[in-house]
Amino acid sequence: MAKVFELAFNEIISTDNPTTEKLWKAFSHHLSIAVQTSADGIRHHLKYQKYNEPELLLNLLSYGPLEKGCDISDGGAMYYNLAIDGAGLAVVADSFAAIQQRIEDEKKIGWNEINYYLQHDYEGTEGERIRLLMKNSDRYGHGGSRGDMWAKKISDKFSQLVVKQRDKVNGHIFIPGLFSWANTVGFGKTVKATPNGRKSGLPISHGANPNPGFIADGASIAMASAIASIQPGYGNTAPMQWELDPGLAKEDNMDIIGSIIKVHFKQGGTLINVNIMDQKKVLEAHQDPSKYPDLVVRITGFTAYFSMLSKEFRQLVVDRILND
Known part of the structure; x- marks a missing residue:
């Protein structure tokens, strides 16, 4: 999504009288192309999967292959659940919010000026x-902010585009999600500076989480509410990546932690990835990984030894800890 936004911004900045409305139309147009391309790639894969890797076990466990006499990789199943996940939500939402607030509402900077600095x-x-x-505009995660509004609008548009790719004839069920993939570093290297104050080449935002430092106090509660509000709603996930200090993760705070978890799911949340880590220990391990070779951290949907991560990847974990 961050790369799609970059393309849309570069397109409208060269037009007469650029506006947020024009930027949204361009973003929506290019997002539809990106989703279409992703879906076409999956369909191409499925078309030739029967030659590449025919199934054995799934043919026996699924309804359809035996009844049709057709391999599951060759259209034998009734339904194929196919996830398409969006990445960089907070970068795009905060960029739209910053442009709308600083350029159009407050007129503190012009379109050409922000383009120059980008x-x-x-x-x-x-x-x-x-x-x-x-950077210090109305960000996603503040609660009722411009950023929250844009994040919901982007998630809804993305979900709508993904669901439209469904194919009843072949049973292809495309499911939108905002999953917390671990390649935020690699994606970020392809994206230049963005209007939310992110510098060129830095990682994009992590999954459905707001950008680090989105709020000074009450980050856990604010994040739980924000992420619950942008769920795609079709069965895929938009996880909440949550860092807790061991000082908080104690029996005395059980009611507080339990309330945050319950509120998140009651409001529509689908998945929480939790890290319980000592901030001082992680910072020391970041400077010298050899000090704590057995330190294991939750990255996203998986865990890893902290010492085995690249410096850039360790920095992502450190940023989340410092700001959560």
């Missing part, structure tokens, strides 16, 4: 001032 990666003293101005 192209020059917010360089210089003035560039840093502009970066902080854009």
Whole structure:
């Protein structure tokens, strides 16, 4: 999604009188192409899977293959649940919010001016001032903010586009999600500076989580509510990545932790990935991984030894801990 936004922004900035409305139309158009391309790629894979890797066990466990006399990789099953996940939600939502607030509502900066600083990666003293101005706008996760509104709008649009790819004839059920994939570092390297104050090449936002530092206090409660509100709603997940200090994860705080979990799921949340880690220990391990070779952290949908992660990946975990 962050790369789609970059393409849309570059397209409308060259037009006369760019507006947030024009940017949204361009973003929606290119997002539809991205979703279509993803779906076409999956369909291509399924078309040739029977030659690449025919199934054996699934033919016996699924309804359809025996009844049709057709391998499950060759259309034998009645339904194929196929997930398409969006990445970079918070980067895009905060970018839309920052543009709408700082350019259109407050008129503190112009379109050409922000484009200049994006192209020059917010360089210089003035560039840093502009970066902080854009970064400290109404971000996703604040609660009822512009960022929250844009995040919901983006999630709804993405979900709508994915669901439209469903094919009843072949039983292809495309399911939208905002899963917390671990390649935020690699994706970020392909995206230049963005209007939310993110510098060129830095990682994109993690799954459905708001950007690190989105709120000063009450981050757990705010995050639980924000992520619950942007769920695609078709059976795939938009997880909440939650970092807890061991000092909080005690019996005395059981009611608080339980309430946050219950509220998140009651509001529509689908999955929580929890880390319980000592901040001081993680920071020391980040500086010298050899000190704690047995330290295991929850990355997203999987765990890993902290010392085996790259420095960039360790930084992602550190950022989440410092801001949650």
